[in-house]
Amino acid sequence: KYKKNIQRKKLLKQTLDSSGTKLEWLKSLKAKLFIKKVESKSDNLPRIIQLFNRTNQFHLSTTKFNLYSINNKLNNSSNFFYQGIVTDRLGSEGLISVIGFGIDIPKKCIYLNEYILSCRVFDRYIEEAMLIPIFQYAIDKNYKIKINLKIGSRNKKVQNFIIHKISKSNELALSEINKFLQEFRKLPIEVNLENIL
Numbered sequence: 001k002y003k004k005n006i007q008r009k010k011l012l013k014q015t016l017d018s019s020g021t022k023l024e025w026l027k028s029l030k031a032k033l034f035i036k037k038v039e040s041k042s043d044n045l046p047r048i049i050q051l052f053n054r055t056n057q058f059h060l061s062t063t064k065f066n067l068y069s070i071n072n073k074l075n076n077s078s079n080f081f082y083q084g085i086v087t088d089r090l091g092s093e094g095l096i097s098v099i100g101f102g103i104d105i106p107k108k109c110i111y112l113n114e115y116i117l118s119c120r121v122f123d124r125y126i127e128e129a130m131l132i133p134i135f136q137y138a139i140d141k142n143y144k145i146k147i148n149l150k151i152g153s154r155n156k157k158v159q160n161f162i163i164h165k166i167s168k169s170n171e172l173a174l175s176e177i178n179k180f181l182q183e184f185r186k187l188p189i190e191v192n193l194e195n196i197l
Contacts, residue, residue, distance in 0.1 A: 005120060026124060027188040029088040036055040036194040038081035038098065040074045047095050048083060058122070060115035061150050067101045078102050081103035081114070082196060084130050088123055090154055094116050096121045097130050103143075110138055112147045115158065125187040127161050129181075133196045138174070145172040 008029065014023040018066060025040045038048060065073075073079045086098035096130070100114030112134065140147050147170040149162050162170065167182070 001091075001093065001120070006092075007090055008088075019143045023188065029090070029124075029188075031086060031088040031124065031126075031188070032190045032192060033126060034085045034192045034194065035082050035130065035133055036085075037196050038074065038083050038160075040071050042083070044095050045070065048081075048098050051095065051098060051118065052114075055116040055118065056154040057119055058115070058117040058127070058161070059155045060153050060158050061113060061148065062090055062155055063114065073134075074156065078104070079113075080197065082130070082133060084126065086126060093121055093193055097126060099134065108141070108143045109135060110143050112145060117158075119157075122157065125189055127158070128165075128184045129187055129189045129191050131191055131197065132181065132184050132191055135177050135184070137197050138177050139181060140170075142158075142174065145173065145177060146170065147172070151172055 011028065012022065012025045015028070018024070038044070044050070050068075051057075052063065058060075074081060079100065079102050081098060081100045083095055084099075085095050086093040087126065096118040098114065098116050099112070102111040103109075104111065115130075117130070127153050134145070135136060137143070147162055147167060149159065149170055151159060155188055166172070167176070172180075
């Protein structure tokens with residue numbers, strides 16, 4: 001993975017040196033994002049726990065997990081977790097992101113409680129693409145979204161993403177969700193969904 005990332009950086013430099021853009025570089029990678037529901041029997045559960053416990057910069061809640069605590073979340077019928085795996089024409093990045101959210105049916109609200117992303121894939125629009133299934137669910141159900149961002153000294157990257165790109169108020173109405181969803185669907189990433197709501 002380290003060698004593949006060196007190749008990606010070389011390709012970016014070559015693209016920019018030849019008057020290309022970062023967007024052209026991203027398109028040339030032909031990235032695919034596979035988003036799948038996490039369950040208590042998921043093979044990737046140890047990696048998911050590791051990612052939560054090692055990720056600092058892009059970590060919405062800053063919560064650490066162990067097998068017991070994450071299974072408690074997964075076994076609660078109003079909590080859901082999605083994992084993201086990225087591949088491109090150079091190879092696989094593996095599991096790089098997890099989103100956790102709760103649904104309050106009476107309040108018609110989705111609470112985005114957990115969101116982590118590996119630093120290996122920063123600024124490749126994975127941040128936005130991971131939100132597509134949650135935003136689509138909100139549109140389908142006519143729900144608003146509340147983002148439970150914990151401000152910490154180490155998670156500046158996720159703070160900047162949420163506050164400057166998504167919502168300063170940490171709450172999204174349907175009109176905003178729909179606008180973002182249309183934008184995110186145009187990103188240079190093929191998004192594949194499996195076993196989601």
